[in-house]
Amino acid sequence: MIRWLHISDLHIKNKADWNNYRKELFKKCSEIGKIDLVIVTGDFHDFLDGESFEMAKNFLQELVEKLKIDISNDLFLIPGNHDGITEFAEKEIYISAIQNKPLSLNKAIDKLLSMFQAYEVFVKELIPAYPAEHPAAVHSRVWRNKINFIHCNTAIAADGCTKTNQVMDVDTLALLEFSEDCPNIILAHNNFDDLNNEIQKSIKDVIRTNPIRAYLCGDRHMESAKQITYEDKQNRQIPCIGCYKSAPDPMDEYSNFGIIIGEWQGDNMDLRGWSWKRGEGFKVDSNITEQKIYMGDIEKTGVIKTVSINDNVDIKLTDDYNSKIDDCYEHQKEFIIKYHQLSQYQKSQFNRKYGDEYGKLEKEVSEKELYDYVTVANNNLILQDMLDYIKTL
Numbered sequence: 001m002i003r004w005l006h007i008s009d010l011h012i013k014n015k016a017d018w019n020n021y022r023k024e025l026f027k028k029c030s031e032i033g034k035i036d037l038v039i040v041t042g043d044f045h046d047f048l049d050g051e052s053f054e055m056a057k058n059f060l061q062e063l064v065e066k067l068k069i070d071i072s073n074d075l076f077l078i079p080g081n082h083d084g085i086t087e088f089a090e091k092e093i094y095i096s097a098i099q100n101k102p103l104s105l106n107k108a109i110d111k112l113l114s115m116f117q118a119y120e121v122f123v124k125e126l127i128p129a130y131p132a133e134h135p136a137a138v139h140s141r142v143w144r145n146k147i148n149f150i151h152c153n154t155a156i157a158a159d160g161c162t163k164t165n166q167v168m169d170v171d172t173l174a175l176l177e178f179s180e181d182c183p184n185i186i187l188a189h190n191n192f193d194d195l196n197n198e199i200q201k202s203i204k205d206v207i208r209t210n211p212i213r214a215y216l217c218g219d220r221h222m223e224s225a226k227q228i229t230y231e232d233k234q235n236r237q238i239p240c241i242g243c244y245k246s247a248p249d250p251m252d253e254y255s256n257f258g259i260i261i262g263e264w265q266g267d268n269m270d271l272r273g274w275s276w277k278r279g280e281g282f283k284v285d286s287n288i289t290e291q292k293i294y295m296g297d298i299e300k301t302g303v304i305k306t307v308s309i310n311d312n313v314d315i316k317l318t319d320d321y322n323s324k325i326d327d328c329y330e331h332q333k334e335f336i337i338k339y340h341q342l343s344q345y346q347k348s349q350f351n352r353k354y355g356d357e358y359g360k361l362e363k364e365v366s367e368k369e370l371y372d373y374v375t376v377a378n379n380n381l382i383l384q385d386m387l388d389y390i391k392t393l
Helices: 016-032 054-067 091-100 108-126 170-175 197-209 319-327 330-341 344-358 367-379 383-392
Strands: 002-007 037-041 075-078 139-143 147-151 184-187 212-217 224-229 237-242 257-265 268-277 281-285 292-294
Touching: 016 054, 016 257, 016 268, 016 281, 037 054, 037 212, 054 075, 054 108, 075 108, 075 147, 091 108, 170 197, 212 292, 237 292, 330 367, 330 383, 344 383, 367 383
Parallel strands: 002 037, 037 075, 147 184, 184 212, 212 237
Antiparallel strands: 002 257, 139 147, 224 237, 257 268, 268 281, 268 292
C-alpha cells in the first residue's frame, strides 16, 4: 500500500491550537500507518509575515523527520496566493492585464513569477537539489516512478482580494510530457471552479488529451469533493479534491481544519478526511472519507475509468426529497450542495445579504425547507445571484 498525507494553507499562528494540533497530527499519522509522501497545496504563511517562511519551513522539516521520509523525494508543494509576496515595479498593472486577458501571458509570465522569489528560496532551502529551476513555475515531478505530480501555480494573478477568476500558465501546462506509465495528478492551490472560465477550458483540454486522474487543491480552507467533467460523455470526469486548512487558529471562525489521507492499493486511491476541532481532536469526516481516485490502467478506448464520487458532500437527503432534488435544474441542486458546505459564519453572511428580503435560512434548516427555499428563489429569478454570492464566501 502507498499512503499520502495531503495538507494545505499553513497560516501558522504559534498559539495553543496550533501546538496541540501539531503534536496530535504526528500521533495520528503514527496511528494510521506508514506515510510515504506529503502533498502541500499552497499558502505557507500570511501576508503579514513578510518574506519569512520560517514557521512553515520548521514545521515541514519536523514533519518529514517524524514520518521518516526523504524530504528531497517525498515532499511535493506548490505556491498559493499568500506566497507571491516579492514586490516588483508595476505589479498591479501586470496583474490587472492578465486578469482581463488570461490567455495572453507571453512576456508577462516572467514578471508575474518574480513575485514568488521568496517562495522559491524557501523551497530550495527545504530541497536544495530541487529538480526545477523555478519551483513556482508549471513543472512536473515523478514520485519514485509511481506517480507524476503536475505542479501548477494558480496564483500568478492573485491580487490579495479576488478569490475567483484565477489564472495559471496553461501554455506551459500543455507542453508538459505526461506519463503513460503511471498516474498523473494535478496539484494546484485554487479550486478548479475558482479559475477563470477560459483557463478552465484549457485545463479540460489537457485532461482530455492526457491520462490525468485527479486535481488536488486547497485555498478555500474547507474540505470539498466534486467532479471535473472534461467531456460530455460517460466516465469523462476526474475528481477535484479540496483540502482543509491544516493550521488551526483560535481566531479563525471561518475555516475547517484537518488533513486528508490517501491510501493506494490496487486500482483505487481511497481517501479519508480527518477534521480537527478544539476540545475534540481528530475525527473521521464523511465529506471526504470513502471518496476515491482511480489509479489503475487506462483502457484502450482512452476513457479513464472513474469511481463514483458524491457531489461535494454527503447531503443525507430523505427519500421524499431525493427524487425532487434530482429533478431540479442544475443550479438549484448546486445551491443546495454548496449551502451544506458553508460554515455557520458563512451562513450568517448569506443571511445578512439576503435574509431581510427573501427570508433567513436557519442554522439547522431541514432538507424540505431548503428545497422549498431554492424553489421560491428560482421562481423569483434570484437563485443564480444567491449561488454566485455563495461561491465568493
